[in-house]
Amino acid sequence: AQKVTQAQTEISVVEKEDVTLDCVYETRDTTYYLFWYKQPPSGELVFLIRRNSFDEQNEISGRYSWNFQKSTSSFNFTITASQVVDSAVYFCALSEANRAGNTGKLIFGQGTTLQVKP
Amino acid sequence: KAGVTQTPRYLIKTRGQQVTLSCSPISGHRSVSWYQQTPGQGLQFLFEYFSETQRNKGNFPGRFSGRQFSNSRSEMNVSTLELGDSALYLCATKLEGAGGYNEQFFGPGTRLTVL
Numbered sequence: 001a002q003k004v005t006q007a008q009t010e011i012s013v014v015e016k017e018d019v020t021l022d023c024v025y026e027t028r029d030t031t032y033y034l035f036w037y038k039q040p041p042s043g044e045l046v047f048l049i050r051r052n053s054f055d056e057q058n059e060i061s062g063r064y065s066w067n068f069q070k071s072t073s074s075f076n077f078t079i080t081a082s083q084v085v086d087s088a089v090y091f092c093a094l095s096e097a098n099r100a101g102n103t104g105k106l107i108f109g110q111g112t113t114l115q116v117k118p
Numbered sequence: 119k120a121g122v123t124q125t126p127r128y129l130i131k132t133r134g135q136q137v138t139l140s141c142s143p144i145s146g147h148r149s150v151s152w153y154q155q156t157p158g159q160g161l162q163f164l165f166e167y168f169s170e171t172q173r174n175k176g177n178f179p180g181r182f183s184g185r186q187f188s189n190s191r192s193e194m195n196v197s198t199l200e201l202g203d204s205a206l207y208l209c210a211t212k213l214e215g216a217g218g219y220n221e222q223f224f225g226p227g228t229r230l231t232v233l
Contacts, residue, residue, distance in 0.1 A: 033219065042226075043206055043226065043227050043229070044224060044225075044226045044227065045208065045210075045224040047221065047222075047223075047224075050219065050221070052219065091161060093161075103166065103173070103174060104149045104150070104151035104166035104168070104173070104174065104210065104212060104222060105151065105163050105166055105174045105176075106151075106153075106161075106163060106210075106222070107163065108153075108160060108161035108162075109160075110160045111160060111161070
């Protein structure tokens, strides 16, 4: 069975601190996709990044970076120099793949609430 | 290009009633998935529809059902509402392709409150 675990329920940091959100996943599939989403208070899910199981390259996008390690089944997300606007709930998710590519079924972690204080 | 539309945005019902939520996908998107988000259970997959057929199903009781129309619009229905059905219901739509990845786009959600 597929499972995503975000052990950190809530994290509170002071602005400009770096923060890492942990994500550990379980799957028996050899082809799968991993995601991070941000959910601000408005409720809409905002897509941040996608990684497929064959691409272990780390990625940096501005203040955001992601570390994907298949050996430890982890896909961690780091925000450098956090800002108040980063305050939100962050979800890690896993999607299985089929011949058509990815299915519409996402398995989400429980989410990590990040509070960035000024 | 218009995004995913969900109606209504807010809904209040009482226990025992039924409710129908609607999701209009982005033009050209034929896959529609539904998710339930509650404080206790988090974000959980309900079902996915493609070409008017249910393709995937989550672990929810039969009170939760859905359908998809020929124009790819989808509705989900919850019968005999319970207090625990109070949640944010999100739909997500995507293209279908012959292999490769197709990104899912989420709608703003319908917040259902059961009194």
